[in-house]
Amino acid sequence: MHIPDGFLTPAVLGASAAAGAAAVGLASRRAQKGADEGRAPKLGILGAFVFAAQMINFPVGAGTTGHLLGSALLTITLGPAASIVVMTAILIIQALIFQDGGILALGANVLNMAVVGTGAAWLPYRLLGGSRLRDAGVFLAGFCSVMGAAAATLGSLILSDVHIPVMLGSLSLSLFGVNALVEGLVTVAVVRLLTRMNAEWTPAPPPLSSRGVAGFGIVAALLAAVGGLLASAAPDGLEGLAEQIGITERARLLLASPLAGYEAAFVTNPWLSQAVAGLAGLALTFAGLTALSRILARRKGG
Amino acid sequence: MHHLELDHWSRGDGYLHRRDARAKLLGLLSLLLIVALTPTAYAPWLWLYGFVPLTGLCASRIPLARALAFAAAVLPFALPVALVQWPVAGWAKTLALVEKSYVSALAALALVATTPLPKLAQGLISLGAPRFLVLVTQFVYRYLFVVSEQSQHVRLAAASRGADRTVRFSGDRLRTAAGALGALFARSYQRAEGTYQAMLARGFSGRIHTVELSHLTRKDLGFLVLIVIGSLSIYKVIVLVNQWSL
Numbered sequence: 393m394h395i396p397d398g399f400l401t402p403a404v405l406g407a408s409a410a411a412g413a414a415a416v417g418l419a420s421r422r423a424q425k426g427a428d429e430g431r432a433p434k435l436g437i438l439g440a441f442v443f444a445a446q447m448i449n450f451p452v453g454a455g456t457t458g459h460l461l462g463s464a465l466l467t468i469t470l471g472p473a474a475s476i477v478v479m480t481a482i483l484i485i486q487a488l489i490f491q492d493g494g495i496l497a498l499g500a501n502v503l504n505m506a507v508v509g510t511g512a513a514w515l516p517y518r519l520l521g522g523s524r525l526r527d528a529g530v531f532l533a534g535f536c537s538v539m540g541a542a543a544a545t546l547g548s549l550i551l552s553d554v555h556i557p558v559m560l561g562s563l564s565l566s567l568f569g570v571n572a573l574v575e576g577l578v579t580v581a582v583v584r585l586l587t588r589m590n591a592e593w594t595p596a597p598p599p600l601s602s603r604g605v606a607g608f609g610i611v612a613a614l615l616a617a618v619g620g621l622l623a624s625a626a627p628d629g630l631e632g633l634a635e636q637i638g639i640t641e642r643a644r645l646l647l648a649s650p651l652a653g654y655e656a657a658f659v660t661n662p663w664l665s666q667a668v669a670g671l672a673g674l675a676l677t678f679a680g681l682t683a684l685s686r687i688l689a690r691r692k693g694g
Numbered sequence: 695m696h697h698l699e700l701d702h703w704s705r706g707d708g709y710l711h712r713r714d715a716r717a718k719l720l721g722l723l724s725l726l727l728i729v730a731l732t733p734t735a736y737a738p739w740l741w742l743y744g745f746v747p748l749t750g751l752c753a754s755r756i757p758l759a760r761a762l763a764f765a766a767a768v769l770p771f772a773l774p775v776a777l778v779q780w781p782v783a784g785w786a787k788t789l790a791l792v793e794k795s796y797v798s799a800l801a802a803l804a805l806v807a808t809t810p811l812p813k814l815a816q817g818l819i820s821l822g823a824p825r826f827l828v829l830v831t832q833f834v835y836r837y838l839f840v841v842s843e844q845s846q847h848v849r850l851a852a853a854s855r856g857a858d859r860t861v862r863f864s865g866d867r868l869r870t871a872a873g874a875l876g877a878l879f880a881r882s883y884q885r886a887e888g889t890y891q892a893m894l895a896r897g898f899s900g901r902i903h904t905v906e907l908s909h910l911t912r913k914d915l916g917f918l919v920l921i922v923i924g925s926l927s928i929y930k931v932i933v934l935v936n937q938w939s940l
Contacts, residue, residue: 398794420824434886436833441882444845481831491767555782581872
């Protein structure tokens with residue numbers, strides 16, 4: 393996943409470096425916890441552990457082996473800010489000492505693997521890590537850390553006009569998918585073991601505050617309202633196949649809805665129509681899940 | 695081992711060794727930016743930029759053949775991705791990707807082979823890198839090979855107990871690997887705590903103080919100017935040669 397120099401355009405390099413530097417600067421301040429640099433040895437040695445952990449392989453079938461990548465484990469044990477700092481340190485050493493990843497591309501590699509990878513791990517663990525679904529949260533943390541970093545890396549290459557043939561792209565994503573599954577399973581096994589050895593090593597995330605929930609809501613609303621502007625207009629895989637083999641006209645509409653095709657029929661402006669449909673869908677999903685969780689809670693309460 | 699050779703080379707006394715780390719870092723960035731901004735159309739001549747790090751390596755008495763081999767570590771990723779560009783983007787883009795990635799790796803090697811890590815760290819901090827991040831990086835490097843050796847022992851212990859004989863994925867293998875990782879984590883954590891306690895016992899006050907190891911001299915500034923002018927001159931030569939060959 394380490395992109396060498398020469399592959400990314402100056403625009404992508406610049407934007408990634410700026411975003412990566414800002415994120416690492418913020419994470420560095422939070423991880424340091426004030427002026428005390430005493431955490432540096434602990435974070436450094438655990439970073440060395442992640443390096444070394446990558447040497448422990450196990451078979452995953454078809455004659456191949458897998459290994460832990462470790463950003464989810466770092467996120468769970470150290471927290472997201474410290475995890476970003478440690479992953480960045482590892483990437484710096486890999487680029488300078490082992491020529492694994494470019495120097496100019498370091499900003500992009502840090503953004504993709506340290507920042508996106510850690511964020512993708514933290515999100516499910518933050519939501520589920522303190523509940524009865526903790527193992528699921530840990531698994532998803534491992535899974536999403538790999539898939540998030542892989543998607544961000546492929547995105548950087550595609551934005552830089554690096555041609556990735558469909559077959560190669562699909563193969564890469566499949567391999568990343570297998571790695572992600574393995575990462576999730578190994579992370580669950582390791583976290584369970586570490587919790588038995590010393591529960592302080594795998595602290596549960598703090599409960600989600602109302603500000604946190606509101607933050608999620610705002611991000612979801614923005615994605616629903618604005619995401620349509622960035623979405624591709626091309627048909628998805630199934631629709632594309634139906635068009636190719638000429639069976640599109642066989643589709644039958646059994647239930648008419650004013651939001652059919654993710655567009656509000658009663659709004660004429662194209663963007664507004666998609667935004668209204670997206671926000672309406674968001675509101676309906678939220679209302680339905682809230683009602684369901686209250687019914688389940690009432691049943692559980694007796 | 696690769697890192698041991700780099701460590702040994704970095705303690706030499708050649709031209710680049712005597713230059714300030716900041717000048718070398720800025721020189722490296724300047725060269726890489728000029729390479730990155732050179733259009734793909736000049737692909738047949740991009741290898742000429744390699745003369746900049748090669749000259750530095752020669753002047754610092756670093757074994758060239760070994761350095762060229764170390765820099766080739768970038769090719770296993772760069773080459774396949776570059777080759778798939780050929781049918782769509784043409785041979786020029788393929789060649790440009792390989793050349794740019796190799797020149798970059800060689801230039802980074804020239805920096806690391808002539809700058810001990812403490813000086814490199816001080817240079818990064820002086821140029822504005824977050825101090826805490828640089829300290830963590832130093833500790834990662836310091837303990838990387840210690841913890842890796844422990845991990846090798848774990849692998850050997852597992853192999854001597856028949857762990858390598860099965861090639862199928864199984865719950866038992868997963869649990870064994872998780873147990874090994876858990877044990878390695880516990881030892882690393884205890885080592886980290888011990889290191890911190892040892893630092894406290896030696897008067898660590900919460901802030902790591904470093905000595906200013908070098909000052910920027912006129913020779914260092916001259917070196918930086920030389921790198922920039924040299925790289926721009928090579929760009930000019932590439933443009934002229936390309937025009938002449940068309």
